[in-house]
Amino acid sequence: MEETGARAFWAGPRDAIGAVLLAQRGHLFAWVPVMIGIGIGIFFGLRQEPQTGVLWAAGAAAAMLLLGARLLPEALRPLVVAGGLILGGLALAGLRAHLVAGPVLGFRYYGPVEGRVVAMDRSGSDAMRLTLDQVVLYNMSPERTPSRVRIALHGGAGGTARPGQIVMTTAHLSPPGGPVEPGGFDFQRHAWFLRLGAVGYTRVPVLRATDEAAGFSWAGLRLAMSERVQAALPGEPGGFAAAIITGDRSAMTQETLQALRVSNLAHLLAISGLHMGLLAGFVFAALRLIMACVPPLALRWPIRKFAAGGALAAAAVYLGLSGGNVATERAFVMVAVMLVAVMLDRRAISLRAVALAAIIVLALRPEAMLGPGFQMSFAATTALVAVFGRVSSYERGWVPGWLRPVTTVVISSLVAGLATAPFAAAHFNQIAHYGLLANLVSVPLMGVWVMPAAVLSVSLMPLGGEALGLWIMGLGLRWILGVAHWVAELDGARGVVTAPGPWVIPCLAWGALFVILWQGKLRFFGLLPVVAGFWIWSGAERPKVLISEDGRLVGVMTEAGRALSRERGAGFVAMNWLENDGDAGDQAAAAARWEAGAAEIARWDLKVLRGAQEVRGFDGCTASQRLVTPKDPDQNALPCQVFSPRSLRQSGAVALYLRKGEVITITARQISGTRLWNSRDIRRQ
Template sequence: MACGIGTFFGLRVEPSVAALAGSGALGAGLLALALWRGGEWSGPLGVAVALVLLGFALAGMRAHQVAGPVLGWRYYGPVEGRIVGIDRSASDRLRLTLDRVALARVDPARVPRRVRISLHGEGGIAPVPAQRVMTTAHLAPPSGPVEPGGFDFRRHAWFQGVGAVGYARVPLLAVSPPAGGQRLFAARMALADHVRARLPGQDGAFAAAVMTGDRSGLSLATLEAMRVSNLAHLLAISGLHMGLLAGFVFAAARLILAAIPLVALRWPVKKIAAAVAIAAGAFYLALSGGNVATERAFVMVAVMLVAVMLDRRAFSLRAVAVAAVIVLCLRPEALLGPGFQMSFAATVALVAVFGWLRDAEIPLGPRWLRPVLAVVISSAVAGAATAPVAAAHFNQLSQYGLAANLLSVPLMGLVVMPAAVVAVLLLPLGIDGLPLWVMGQGLRWILGVADRVAALEGARIPVMAPGPWVLPLLALGALVLVLWQGRGRLAGFLPLAAAMLLWAGADRPRLLISDNGGLVGVMTGAGRALSKPRGGGFIAETWLENDGDAVSQKAAHGRWRDDLLAPLRIELVQGRKAARVPRGCGTADLLVFTAEPEVPPAGPCRVITPETLRRSGALALVGQADGLRLQSAAELGGHRLWSPQ
């Protein structure tokens, strides 16, 4: 199924609805035939082909299902809408997601269903869930990749239903008080505010993130320390949190029921405890806002608990496969995200390793030492399984991540999550202060570990972005090693070795031009040189991260010279005033304008203007000295539903 979904997203031309329907019908028919009449080899092969076809169809259906208007121009004016999301932007500003949007002088049929606005103005009201608000904002369509072949923010926004993004520099005003609806969102934010009031500072912000998924109180410094120390996964309500919560509730419910003789002797206590744990997980899913990571974690935990209720082995590769299929059926686009890839990489590795230890009957020492060794093995296995995926997506490796996790994850399971459950149970009685204090002490320790590890020299190792085939080859090799039986599994090392070779030989573009022409980057022997020391900060940061270069934009600008592309010569024409001056190519081979020239330059050079970049997106100079050519983001991205129309 993942192969079919990956094929859909890898296409450069949008398949027709008829092609999607045909793929789905053929896949369903082939699946039924393979299950009914399939032989020893034809059955599994037929099921595999059927799942590929069904994955392709599901991804296409999902893309059409979430389709909505996308702003096709830059807009400045009044924006009105209902608050359905509150978080923080990369610039540490409060950011709102609005639905039921109204824009001045814009046909309602062309207004995006959702817009996302960062608040840069001072004053105004404090945003409240489900409140209808208005402000004056700059809006633009979601941007495409910052370089050809890079992460497509436009596609990401498409599946989130966001059709415009922007910022406001004026105060936020209330149009009407919160109306009906969004009750879970309001309850979630009320709980987050209550937790932060009881636990001031970053301890409370961390607690609110763990309990409700609201990270708006976390500072950029805290987020950066957690990323560098490889503890950022503790901030997201994902498999670890859901597993710890479900495990605690399951154990507590089973213990309580077993302590009642009348119940323990007449009822299946283990199965009842599993059902209670599923209910607790569902409540946690609803309370956390039901984001993709939490939904994925709940599905994985629910599948394993249902296996317990059916007297099946809970921790098995079959259960992991069922959970993956369910997640991909619900959200096929999750396949492309680091969350899905890292979660299932860690889960598959843990199930495989502990299954091997169980089958091989390898002792883990005396009983009192086994939990400690289990934590060490779990952290080491999960870290090794997720490290390549994290390096590919985030362009860094955490040198001391294993030590940081060994010092933090046990406390998360033994102190933080149990205290969170008790705090929620005691909240209606108004006596949640003590469990929240206990939770805060555990989180303070974790934050201290993150700060100290992040401050160590060499804590973060920058990594160059891999090519498009590296992660698929890594996944193929790992699955062969895990799933194949006998010596044939050693063949899995071949795709693993091929992936490492491709990654080691990855080549970065000699020249990068941003999608507005405002920033140019040229690769030199010392690293990428940038055309300006500030402005376009997100683009500059992403380029340097993809290069595996840990320097700042200002330091990268210090490398800039006019002859960096010799024998090719590039000339930048910045600003409207300079664009009004008639000019020829002169000695330039490439002329880049940040504003549309009034008179097209005369000469044989290649001219890049904002209108050119609007159609092409970001540009890259690729190839060798005897075959250099400009490659565009639009060329690699193709014409898809989320592409500019």
Template sequence: RHAWFQGLGAIGYSRTPLMLLEPARNTALISQARYAFANFVRSEIKGENGAFAAAIMAGDRSAMSQETVDTLRHTNLAHLLAISGLHMGLLSGFIYAAIRYGLVLSPSLRHRVPIRKTAAFGALVVSFFYLLLSGGSVATERAFIMAMVALGAVFFERRVISLRSVATAALIVLLWQPEALLGPGFQMSFAATTALVAVFAALRDYDVSLGPKWLRPFATLFITSFVAGLATAPVAAAHFNHFAHYGLLANLLAVPLMGALVIPAGVIALLLWPLGLSSLGFFVMELGISWILTVAGFFAAFDGARGTVVAPDPYVLAMMMLGALGVALWRGTARLFGVLPMLVAAGLWSQTTRPDVLISDTGKLVGVMTGEGRVLSAKSGSGFVARGWLENDGDLRSQEAAARHWEEASSVAAYPLLHARGKASVAAAGCGAGQILVVAGLLERDLPCLVFDERRLRETGAVALYFEGDELKMKTARESTGRRLWNTRRARQ
């Protein structure tokens, strides 16, 4: 589905290096500028720090190592890589403040120019070019629309931060990209933003004091990190099957440097670029990035830094989010009723059961659930599928480790399971009544057992089997998704 909406006809890899015969043609000018800018940033800041800088300034993560990305994910700092509300807010806020105070310092302009509106217009223009340069992900689009609504409110002298601006951003994004609704980026972005706006609006309405003036920035930071982490935790757990035990501490130590040092230094580096002095801004920026990566590495090294959960049924997360929206949107004591569906969803999540047997859509991989976790039929191959199954089980083991005891686990209840891979195995495959045979190929003869071969799997997609006593229940991917444009083969003309 993701590939279909992205317009990708095929994906693959090569075991040998590729040779570029000629440059790509008709490449968008903005894409050329984006990657040229990312290369420039990496030439100024070397190593992982430069890759991080290119990711947050140009949205290009191609140079980041998987180890660094995993470290950030396991400490709940991966959101710093996504050009979203934090980056857009810091950038537009910095530009707005710089233009506003710059105009105030000029006696000739101070009383002749609408300073706040001029600053808002300048910040909006810069934010728009940042949107184009970053690649325009859903999170960046949402952040730009939020910034546009907020800066537009300055023009009309209306309240800048409200749930109406969040709703406006959501409607615009969904009108432009309806498929974004099911993506983790959209869900996490709007969950965090909605929660933050609702909480700070409640603090304002109830006139809650955050302490003395010197303590307020730290209290605001703590509340922001805590609320955003709490709001996005269920979405992250449902989609990625993990949560960071030390995420709050890591965010408290890393996010302030992002706002106070990294983003402003990046803007200054761009302003000094025409003068050939951008290295000064990049030097300061590198110091902040080094601290962020150090914090991530420190907490990721702790035992148990990453917790895992089982993937819930689809309706569980929807029920939980609807309850949370009730708490955020309703008024008075009525909002407490929103807690009920959240508690019910949490209870249903805790009772989630995973399939006893999973069969991939190609028949090349089979997974059997045992008391010690899922056992896989192959130590290598179908790695993406294997990772997905284990993650959804809340299992941190590698594919190789999960395949060590396949022979012992392939007999499940009253249904012994056989798996044939390779031409010789497929040709010799056989089974008896009451058995299950999975064939990674086309079986040309009838057998007395339950067979899943290439022909059948082409119609069903991946298959999940549940054993309830002596009864076998089957659920197929096609039954779950139906026939869609992205999962239906079309005959060639």
């Protein structure tokens, strides 16, 4: 009797859940990347690295659940498949983390470095950087030598290095740094998946060990095209054109880059979904028009499919020219899915196409899900497809034909802006208040003028006639640059926000996806996690004290904002701290608060040694003090709490909070845990 009663008790909820899931039939495929993403998120959220046996078990369980789901009642299949996809995402992320594993430098190195140039770019401080593979370091075995290193060229260091060439120099190298604060951006993890085992700089010339690059390389072709573009179109427009065509931003000044960011036009600079879509769309339309002008071809052959194939080939070449970074790969996958759908007589633009593109990207690069590029591009694409799919009356003529292009641009910019704004604010701590205005007067020009001219210039380049296309292209780019500078100079153009907590983005993403993907009135329950996410964000707590992972910089929150212990040095750390605080000031302004806020800083009983002279003059500390020093003290046993390079190597950056009158210490290692990318012991296993 008891067993029968239990079955009856569970029968009601089971049948109700089954009925709800059956009502979603035909719309569940869009949830596949969401479930895979949950599994990936679980893997990266773990504090301890799972053993390989656990990952194999998760993969096997995922396969069993996905294959065995057909044996279950139809109403229960979605839940079982969801569980299998989550486990599959977990196993997939673990597999990727182990596949990219490579040696990581375990100490500071100074000496000769030799390697092949595989990439050239610029750092945030505008210094040229070389990424090298086939690395050779002095007195270091190949088993311990990093697979790739990245070297910034400082102090006039340079040379004529080109991609594919073997170069040598004398450089300072160190392991990739951890988060600049507990819970902050984890560069160690980012470098791990880029296979970067060391980063550093040099102040001496870079010498070429070989005169010519061996064989063909996309990087070499990209650099050669960039030079020709800038020679035919000098100045900022030429640098902008080179960035759009080849992905080379080296000719863009920091002032212009900042103007593009403040005006929310920086996405026009990066080769992303917009550029890939505009290029593929233009090539598709042009090829179809050309073939339509040949009656025998147009009447006997599927020219629409041929045009889609040609556009796909053009997009693949564009991918190679751009350097194949994560954002461009993601854009290519999305465009390829849509063009293949055209060739297979399927609907090209739909949520299923977006979901398929997301599945492919997550399968190839699970770590991309954590980056702003993935989140913002798929947020914009999903929102646009959903909105234009639901505004069915738009096609029935409620907008005059001559006004439809303008209406489409306005709706697209508004929807994409609203969809990406929370993610942009969370990752970059700023809001472009006039971004919609800037995009409305710039994005249409990019589509109808700049990208067609770019295709024309590249087509004429083998014949030496690229100047014509670049001249046309330059007219549009000058307009966009003018808009960027004008908008950036408006009062209140840039707003700053505090960095959100770890649960904000998951809440916003889950809620928005539920509203878009779920069918029926229950979708509006997705607004609850969205509201919860913004509520959590509004109460985000910033650390009262921050200590960098090398002990060189300390930041204390005062009434005037965060006060920094140094006016120069550790600029990347200082910039990130201030941005996460929602502080628009620079390091110099924050350093001026150190003396002005001496009384507030004194309450923390901090003793900060800011240079070699202060370290040499160190005369001890009391038990109540907290000592921060960039060098390990000579005394082995000090009565105070010491934050020195020796202790910080184990803990990473440190944050102090004041809660209920008690000081709480949180370290970066406590948040990030012990993982492949930050633990030498695990990498040796």
